[in-house]
Amino acid sequence: MTALVPTVHSTPFTRAARMEWIKLRSLRSTAWALLLTVAGMVAVGVVTMAHTKAPSPAKAAVFDPTNNVLAGVALGQLVVGVLGVLVVTGEYSCGSIRSTLAAVPDRRTMLAAKAAVYGTVTLVVGEAVALVTFFAGRAALADGVPRPGIGDPGVLRAVLLAGAYLSLVGLLGIGIGALTRHTASAIAALVGVTFVLPAVIGGLSGPTVAKFFPTMIAGNSLAVAKPVADMLTPWTGFAVLCLYVALTLGAGARLLAHRDA
Template sequence: MTTLATTASAPARYGFRQAARMEWVKLRTLRSTFYALLLTVVSMVAIGVVTMANTKAPSPDKAATFDPTNNVLAGVALGQLLIGVLGVLIVTGEYSSGSIRSTLAVLPDRRLLLTAKACVYGGVVLLVGEVVAFLTFFAGRAALAAGVPRPDLGDAGVLRAVLMSGAYLGMIGLMGLGIGAIIRHTASAIASLVGVTFVLPALIGGISGPTVAKYFPTMIAGNSLAVTKPVSDMLAPWTGFAVLCLYTAVVLGVGARLLARRDA
């Protein structure tokens, strides 16, 4: 009887598989997930089509720097905001509603919890990012007027640019998740995300030029990843990608440490 009582009262053990399943259920049952991802797809495709429809054939003196692939992926700027904000809300929403206490009661290993959140959300937004990047590319390519050079996935750098743009959205989603874990307050976390991705690059770029601004995520995305031709004074594509991977790892690492050390 003692053995049976002890077994019955023992808490269930949750590993990564159970934690990931729990996070997947929470993610797919949030209405904000569907609407944010749908808006990301629609807005990126729409921006890509409109941009390409208004793209004119380059003059002879600008033909060498003409990069229609960069033009068609212009919607990444808005897509990153939507996906980043959703990443923030996945964490801060639990704090604002108080449901984080129930989550931690079931899964007290906080690092495992954040790992599960990152893997589930990161996997979803990486998939969505790649799908929307290719969808935008083909839709925008079809919208080009006759006589304008059409990019092709077989052209030098084009496939890499499209793939990296999709991966960038995945990393921004994870950065938003990490910022949410660090700050825990929705408005402050979103303000920090917007500041890092939009405000600071513009301010610093206006003061010092690309010397410092080129290291900010949005500048890396627009001038390093989504390009087929080198942009002067900007990071090379693979260098920029490595920097973004480092940023993502650092933000998630700090978020995991603070989540483990602070009270719910």
């Protein structure tokens, strides 16, 4: 008599995630975009720190070189966010979305798999590049400029949250891509939310409203070792960003479920 060995079946989400991972790593644009993110952030961090001068006694209390070295996050978020948009809209533009939906009929599962795979990849890359940027930029500081240590108060938290921010922006890109399903409009919306609106609203009303926009949260709440006046605290800013991601992905999943391919 042959013994029956129970077979472990993968779930629909697991199969969808495996498929999304294969698609993501097979695209040349993925590797190039992530390489650009790494090179750009490290270069900006090193150049910024190389030009950072020792603070005057009056400004020593608020001098935050950790925030300076993480300035490249502004470039990294653009690349990661646009790639997140393309993870969704690229399939619609070339028509391969029909094959994807044939393999994964549940559109919410499909979007969740895309978000999980891309979010994990960008989180790993984001944390790695934030750490590399910090140590490379620290080494570029001129003599006489206070060097931040990874164990100094607030420094490790700032570096790790800056890396996590890249992943959150990537997920925003996926959510916006799911909402519009059109590459140009999704990228325009992403750039508007992260760059244009904060600058315009900040110029009109100061930080009162602008401090709630992603880029302002990154630069003045997450990637700081010392608190910035009139801005959100680091963990409040992080919670607001997570809320934005949840709402955007939720709305995108809802629209995907009620639209034709």
